[in-house]
Amino acid sequence: MRENQSSLMSSSIHSLSPEIINLIAAGEVIDSVAAAVRELVENALDAGANRLTIALNLSGWRLQVVDNGKGMSLADLRCCANPHSTSKIDSLADLWKISSLGFRGEALHSLTQVADLDIASRPNHEENAGWRIYYKSQGERQPEETAAIAPGTIVTVTNLFGKIPVRRQALPSLSQQLKSVQTLLQNIALCHPHVTWQIWQDEQLWFNISPGKTAQEILPQFLKNVHFNDLQFLSQPIESFPASQDKIEIQPASIELVLGLPDRCHRRRSDWVKVAINGRVVRSPDLEQGILTAFSRTLPRDRFPVCFLHLKICPSQIDWNRHPAKAEIYLHNLDFWQEKVAEAIEQALRLVPQTAVTTIQNQRVKKLLKVSEEKSTYRIAPKSPTDLGLMQLQAVGQVRNTYIVAEHASGLWLVEQHIAHERILYEQLQDEWKLITLEIPIVLSQISSHQIEQLQGIGLVIESFGEQMWAVRTVPEMLSLREDCQDALIELSLGGDLQTAQVATACRSAIRNGTRLDLLTMQDLLDRWKMTRNPRTCPHGRPIYLSLEETSLARFFRRHWVIGKSHGI
Numbered sequence: 001m002r003e004n005q006s007s008l009m010s011s012s013i014h015s016l017s018p019e020i021i022n023l024i025a026a027g028e029v030i031d032s033v034a035a036a037v038r039e040l041v042e043n044a045l046d047a048g049a050n051r052l053t054i055a056l057n058l059s060g061w062r063l064q065v066v067d068n069g070k071g072m073s074l075a076d077l078r079c080c081a082n083p084h085s086t087s088k089i090d091s092l093a094d095l096w097k098i099s100s101l102g103f104r105g106e107a108l109h110s111l112t113q114v115a116d117l118d119i120a121s122r123p124n125h126e127e128n129a130g131w132r133i134y135y136k137s138q139g140e141r142q143p144e145e146t147a148a149i150a151p152g153t154i155v156t157v158t159n160l161f162g163k164i165p166v167r168r169q170a171l172p173s174l175s176q177q178l179k180s181v182q183t184l185l186q187n188i189a190l191c192h193p194h195v196t197w198q199i200w201q202d203e204q205l206w207f208n209i210s211p212g213k214t215a216q217e218i219l220p221q222f223l224k225n226v227h228f229n230d231l232q233f234l235s236q237p238i239e240s241f242p243a244s245q246d247k248i249e250i251q252p253a254s255i256e257l258v259l260g261l262p263d264r265c266h267r268r269r270s271d272w273v274k275v276a277i278n279g280r281v282v283r284s285p286d287l288e289q290g291i292l293t294a295f296s297r298t299l300p301r302d303r304f305p306v307c308f309l310h311l312k313i314c315p316s317q318i319d320w321n322r323h324p325a326k327a328e329i330y331l332h333n334l335d336f337w338q339e340k341v342a343e344a345i346e347q348a349l350r351l352v353p354q355t356a357v358t359t360i361q362n363q364r365v366k367k368l369l370k371v372s373e374e375k376s377t378y379r380i381a382p383k384s385p386t387d388l389g390l391m392q393l394q395a396v397g398q399v400r401n402t403y404i405v406a407e408h409a410s411g412l413w414l415v416e417q418h419i420a421h422e423r424i425l426y427e428q429l430q431d432e433w434k435l436i437t438l439e440i441p442i443v444l445s446q447i448s449s450h451q452i453e454q455l456q457g458i459g460l461v462i463e464s465f466g467e468q469m470w471a472v473r474t475v476p477e478m479l480s481l482r483e484d485c486q487d488a489l490i491e492l493s494l495g496g497d498l499q500t501a502q503v504a505t506a507c508r509s510a511i512r513n514g515t516r517l518d519l520l521t522m523q524d525l526l527d528r529w530k531m532t533r534n535p536r537t538c539p540h541g542r543p544i545y546l547s548l549e550e551t552s553l554a555r556f557f558r559r560h561w562v563i564g565k566s567h568g569i
Contacts, residue, residue: 030110032171033058033160034180039107040065040155041185045192045279046101047071047153050211055200056181058174061115061160068152071123074131074144081108081117081135101279108135108155114167115160124151182207186222187274187281190215190258190308215258215308223265223272226306230264233257234348238313238340242333251314255344260306262298262349263536263543270304277311277318283328290338294345297426297503298534300541309341351391351535391530395522402513404522411549417522418513419538420529425478425506426539427532433502434477435459441471442486444493451493458492458501476501478509503539 030036037054040063044052047069055064072080083106111117112135122130130149134142161168171177178201189197189209197209212218216233220226238253260266273291275284287309295305319330331337393406393413404415445468452470455462465471472489479488488508492501511517517525529535529544537543 030114031167032180033063033177034184036063036111036115036157036160037065037181038184038188039111040157041188042101042280043107043155044069044153045188045195049152050194051196053198053200054185055203056178056206057202058177059202061162061168062156062158063160064154064156066152066154068150069124071130071151071153072119072121073123077119077121077131077133077144078141080119081112081141083109111157114164115162116158118156118158119153120147120149121153122147122149122151185209187276189218190274191276191279191281191310193218215256215310219258219306219308223306226260226265230260231306232259232261232348234259234344236344236347242336250316253311253313253317255340256310256312257344257348258308259345259348261536262295262305262534262541265306266299266303266541267306268303272306272308273304274308275311276309277329277331278313278315284331286334286338287331287341290341291345294342297499297539298349298537298541303541307345311337311341313337346533349534349536351530393526393530395519395526398517398522400514401516404517404526406526406545410551411547411553413548414546415526415529416513416542416544417515417517417525418510419540419542420544421510421525422506422538423532423535423544424525424528425509426503427534429476429478429502429506430499433459433498435474436477436480437461437474438472438480441465441473442475442489443469443471444486444489445469447490447493451490454493454495455489458498460489460492476505478505482509484508506539 030039033056037056041052041054044065044067047067049067049069051068053066055066057063108117108119117135118132119135120130120132130147130151131144132147133144136142161171172180185197185199186209189195193212193215195209196211199206199208209218209221214233214235216228216231219231220228234255234257236255236257238255241250241253260272270288270292273288274281275287275291276282277284291305291307291309295307299305317332319332391408393408395404396407396412397405398417399405399414402417404417404420406413406415443465444462447470452462455472460475461473463471463473475485475489479485482488488505491504491508496504511525535544
């Protein structure tokens with residue numbers, strides 16, 4: 001009995017020293033419903049919970065978060081809402097190895113300043129009932145009482161912002177608050193894919209989030225018309241780091257990526273370019289811009305990628321003390337991480353068997369299969385794509401002098417020859433924008449000063465050659481032998497940056513559709529194309545190939561039927 005009483009009274013939560021308090025940012029600001037939910041959810045995840053239930057009643061200014069984490073002892077309950085009380089750090093040195101979502105010890109205390117708090121908890125190692133404590137009126141603690149609950153913690157917030165009516169009045173509309181909560185929970189779920197979520201609104205189930213092994217299984221639950229096979233997941237360890245002037249041991253790091261394949265899904269806004277660091281989605285304009293740059297010339301005009309980046313790095317590389325909600329950070333060695341992220345995206349966009357041989361992007365094939373199955377009584381169990389190992393493509397023919405028919409181990413592809421060649425040439429020009437001097441300059445007439453500046457801006461040498469005439473003395477090597485070089489120069493003069501000029505040059509120089517190719521030329525084109533950095537789309541964002549799997553062809557032609565059945569026996 002004494003041992004049980006001792007365990008109930010032992011506390012892992014303690015107050016921080018003034019030295020640490022002075023180093024960390026100002027207290028958590030609970031300024032919205034989403035902020036209250038965030039703090040409670042982060043505490044639950046820090047407690048090891050893998051199942052959370054969240055109930056919202058915004059019209060009644062009430063919310064509740066139930067978790068199955070490790071729970072708190074009575075001693076912890078008695079001090080958990082004190083200012084600067086935490087179980088997550090002890091000393092100054094701990095600030096450089098923070099692995100938890102919360103560490104300042106201010107979340108529950110801040111909630112008691114704006115609402116009434118009812119906390120019930122039971123440690124998962126205790127067989128007896130748990131305990132409940134009420135925090136009322138500016139954190140005043142009421143006498144505890146026993147609670148018959150399962151291991152874990154239940155936090156109920158009532159009368160939210162009732163003590164600060166001005167803040168209630170300043171809150172946005174109910175729909176906007178719900179949208180903020182939904183976005184918050186989606187972001188957290190992406191960072192913690194193993195967690196099961198159930199969210200209720202006004203006693204009705206609002207939405208569920210099912211767990212998965214990686215964020216690739218979570219993201220399709222949020223975006224309509226985005227399927228698991230539209231996404232590519234990459235997990236890549238980081239083995240080398242920049243030299244550190246501080247004598248702090250750098251822990252292993254990794255990059256996790258879930259990105260939408262550019263030939264299958266993209267957005268009208270950049271709302272699904274998300275960056276997370278060590279379990280929390282943060283605002284990082286430099287890394288977000290790096291992602292957009294990495295997808296440059298892989299998507300249609302005015303479209304944005306779907307990309308979730310999660311950096312799991314040594315805490316010593318992060319300064320969380322930029323924002324009370326830890327939504328903004330300072331990342332040490334930013335250039336290094338930008339380079340690693342760009343390399344990871346490039347690797348993820350390459351052709352791999354797991355994503356290259358699916359027909360999910362081919363809506364016409366899917367409709368044909370659906371109609372075919374509706375007209376028959378047979379049903380075929382789905383099969384997983386065959387693992388091809390290294391992608392081997394064999395040119396076997398040409399359709400309408402436009403599409404190369406490429407055979408591989410699990411089916412065939414139709415590759416559009418012009419845009420495949422355009423992708424090859426564009427990346428060559430990206431790597432080396434080579435200009436050569438013409439023996440006989442090309443004379444342009446009746447061009448504006450803006451056009452002249454445009455040609456000079458992309459590196460060409462252009463000089464006055466008389467009244468309203470200009471001599472172009474250098475041109476891109478790829479255009480130098482073309483009969484339409486003069487027309488190409490006029491096109492380049494009409495606007496755009498160097499990248500636009502490279503796209504225009506590649507497009508004009510690529511094999512035209514309608515050109516007959518022999519098998520050797522087709523094979524060479526396939527071999528060069530599949531080695532490009534972004535082989536899925538052309539620089540304008542159009543898909544380059546159509547995949548027809550052997551399994552899909554077998555379904556359409558009903559080769560799974562037995563002979564007797566096909567003859568009506």
